[in-house]
Amino acid sequence: MEFSEIDPVKWSAALEAGLLWHQRRKEPLSYELAGLDLLFRRFGLNQFGSAAALFLQRVKETRNPVLRIFSRLVDPAAVLLLEDWTALTGENDRLTVPALYSDQHPLPKDYAESLQTHARRGGYALTHTALALMWLRDLDVNRPTPAAFEDQVVEGLIELTRSGWGLDLRIEAAVFLCYLRSERLLSGEVIDEVIKSQRSDGGWTRHGGVTESNWHTSGLATWLLLEIKPSPKMEPMVPRRLDRLPAR
Numbered sequence: 001m002e003f004s005e006i007d008p009v010k011w012s013a014a015l016e017a018g019l020l021w022h023q024r025r026k027e028p029l030s031y032e033l034a035g036l037d038l039l040f041r042r043f044g045l046n047q048f049g050s051a052a053a054l055f056l057q058r059v060k061e062t063r064n065p066v067l068r069i070f071s072r073l074v075d076p077a078a079v080l081l082l083e084d085w086t087a088l089t090g091e092n093d094r095l096t097v098p099a100l101y102s103d104q105h106p107l108p109k110d111y112a113e114s115l116q117t118h119a120r121r122g123g124y125a126l127t128h129t130a131l132a133l134m135w136l137r138d139l140d141v142n143r144p145t146p147a148a149f150e151d152q153v154v155e156g157l158i159e160l161t162r163s164g165w166g167l168d169l170r171i172e173a174a175v176f177l178c179y180l181r182s183e184r185l186l187s188g189e190v191i192d193e194v195i196k197s198q199r200s201d202g203g204w205t206r207h208g209g210v211t212e213s214n215w216h217t218s219g220l221a222t223w224l225l226l227e228i229k230p231s232p233k234m235e236p237m238v239p240r241r242l243d244r245l246p247a248r
Contacts, residue, residue: 037073080105
């Protein structure tokens with residue numbers, strides 16, 4: 001798919017409405033704030049410039065160990081504590097967090113096998129495998145899997161973008177494809193569906209049969225509309241530590 005194939009008027013209108021939906025949110029969820037910070041850092045959307053500070057304030061107020069782990073998405077100085085790691089129970093999170101802190105800690109010896117096993121499960125397990133690869137790339141850490149593995153993950157993401165899956169999963173697969181620089185393999189039908197499925201309030205529902213806009217799906221859809229535009233991206237998803245920034 002080429003960006004030139006997309007109707008620029010419809011794309012612009014959908015993006016503007018999506019951004020306004022986020023701006024009108026009075027109490028964004030904690031992980032939603034991390035996504036808004038990404039929009040600020042990566043695309044220069046200054047209206048979300050306070051999102052990182054709000055996220056870190058939530059971490060301080062709640063003392064939630066899992067939330068503290070994912071503060072790495074907004075704070076390059078965040079560190080992974082053993083007591084926080086032991087509180088992490090979700091399989092997808094336990095797969096991705098080693099990649100998120102791979103500039104601080106060596107990857108587990110069986111990490112390549114874990115990635116491959118997880119990818120074979122499909123669905124959100126596959127998209128989270130892609131997320132781990134994205135974070136390893138962000139931090140310039142060598143991936144422990146064979147070079148052909150990322151190609152397999154990309155093929156799996158392409159399959160997920162096709163009809164038969166829920167909208168949230170399809171959009172997640174699409175935006176991760178773009179982030180992995182494989183947007184040329186993305187069908188224009190996915191973007192058309194994203195634009196057509198936008199609700200009148202500017203957000204998106206997680207799947208059919210739901211009438212309320214969902215923060216996760218709306219965040220992914222807005223990110224996708226921004227990511228597909230062929231323009232320089234300012235920063236990666238995971239902010240780099242100051243002592244690891246490339247020399248200018």
